[in-house]
Amino acid sequence: MTTLIYDGTFEGLLTVVFEIYERRLQQVKLQKGVWLSMALFEDVLQITTDNGRAGRVLNGLRSRLSAEGLQRLYAAHLAEVESEDGMILGYIRYVFDAPFNVEEDYGNKYVLRLSEIVRTVRREKHRMEAFVRFKELQDKTFYATIEPDFNVLPLLGKHFKDRYADQKWIIYDIKRNYGLHYDLHDLQFITLDFSTTNPTNVISAYQENESLYQDLWKNYFKSANIPARKNTKLHMRHIPKRYWRHLPEKL
């Protein structure tokens, strides 16, 4: 058993795959981060992400998977489920070892597991497209905070850029402390330093009609309900509680 340590990025993972094939490793375990006491253990490899090597593996995957299949692999990696790295690695090895495209071989445990991971990641991506709630700041930027279970922010850019082409917006992942900023032209990842923000300024930072529209939305939400059809279980299944603190209508 060899333990491979990598930086957790997709390029890092592809570099790992390169090393596995170059060194003809059989039994491997993946770990994210930095190994501090290399000397104590044998069979530990610190993998430095190498864009050239990653690119070669990516090309190999491209020739064996459909564009959609490659997208799915990337989405699965974004799930950042530590214990699942091995499954994703197993999937990639299965893809390379099979003589033809196996992305629809749902009888295989790696293919099936990958499709399950992709499903949960896509479900959360879709939920974020639904549950992002913007607030308008005085400089007319629309600002929203999110806390998804999976790191789906990189998957959200296109959707919101296509939708809100004529307004500046920021979607900020407060759990991972980075955000996505659209300035009417380009899309960029950003980091905000909240320690310098003065909390008393927060409310005055919003545009004057902001609270009116939030209240109207809350009222609308109440008026649209039909009490005679109350179904709490169904309601909870659709909007899990962990999302509530970002939804004005549920506050």
Added chain:
Amino acid sequence: MNAERITEKLNILADAAKYDVSCASSGSKRKNQNKGLGNASNGICHTYTEDGRCVSLLKILLTNHCIFDCAYCVSRKSNDIKRAAFTVQEVVDLTINFYRRNYIEGLFLSSGIFYNADYTMERLVRIAKKLRTEHNFNGYIHLKSIPGASDELMQEAGLYADRLSVNLEMPTEEGLKLLAPEKNRHDMIQPMGFLKNEIIKRTEEKSLFKKAPAFAPAGQSTQVIVGATPETDKQVLHTANHFYKNFNLKRVYYSGYVPVISDNRLPALNTSVPMVRENRLYQADWLMRFYGFQVNEIVDEQNPHLDLDIDPKLGWALRNLNAFPIDINKADLQLILRVPGIGVQSAQKIVSARQFGKLDWEQLKKIGIAVNRAKYFITCNSRQFERRDLAGTAIKQYILSQSQSKYIKTATTQLNLF
């Protein structure tokens, strides 16, 4: 904007619009052009009411003033309620500001009828036009066509809206006569026929000239109220089937009647909403649209009502045991789709996966089929399967004893009424 007044109006006019079931916002491909606002394509539900229904559109009435007196409707003329009406600009502002905050996918605009059909329709169209032309709004717009409005207005509506709908209200003409004597079915069907032809014509134009304007790209839908009048499920489903086949409708919505008014032609105020029945009708509707079932396979003379205990696909399978068991590793997709417990996605996965090798129970379970129901109807690459020659009633008992239906509680209260 006067905050207090607009809040009151929104409360009244959203409350009055909530019995309209449709909230779909998919089926259109309106691209964001020239850095405008919005793109209608995905069909996203932005929130869910406490009754579990999805909210994807700002669903409001332009006004709840109405010249009609339909027994089932809260906005009926004789009902003593607060009345209100939005201005064109107010609806536009609400839509844009809700959309910019990502609360909604667009607007669903219906209305009580004031003065006459054209006067009302003209205002609905003006709102859609303003959103599209002055605000470059590409979100979803669903307009309720007012029966009796002129063809010119309907045509203009189709240029700005993604979807148009005329509610049939009651599944049969007799039902409508009973509860809405001032309305007639012809006035509802006439615009549906007009829209159908217009949609076909414009789609052909569009295939010839790329720049031809889109006309109601998400098609038309309708709604029938179920449980206010004594129609059987057979009548309801045949009506739906008729409109799917002859008017190319995208959706028929079934709205379980919510008693809101005391009237001796209607179920009493304490009657519970027929939620299970409504759910079964939607399941049957899906069988017709996505599973290749004919309406007379789902309901017939002997079975004019859908079974409330079990879903209609299982019901069909139990009446047609001679069609089973089918071999998962060999049968056509169309046959696999008919197996209880297997949905469209699992069926497609099965057909893809079996090219790589035969599938067994474990794999089928992982693919996501409901084995507790499916096992009585299929064989696969495993030795053990249900070999006993069970009668339909026995299979039903086994399945019911194993599944904890989420409707059991509501089902008993419903049955107690009869």
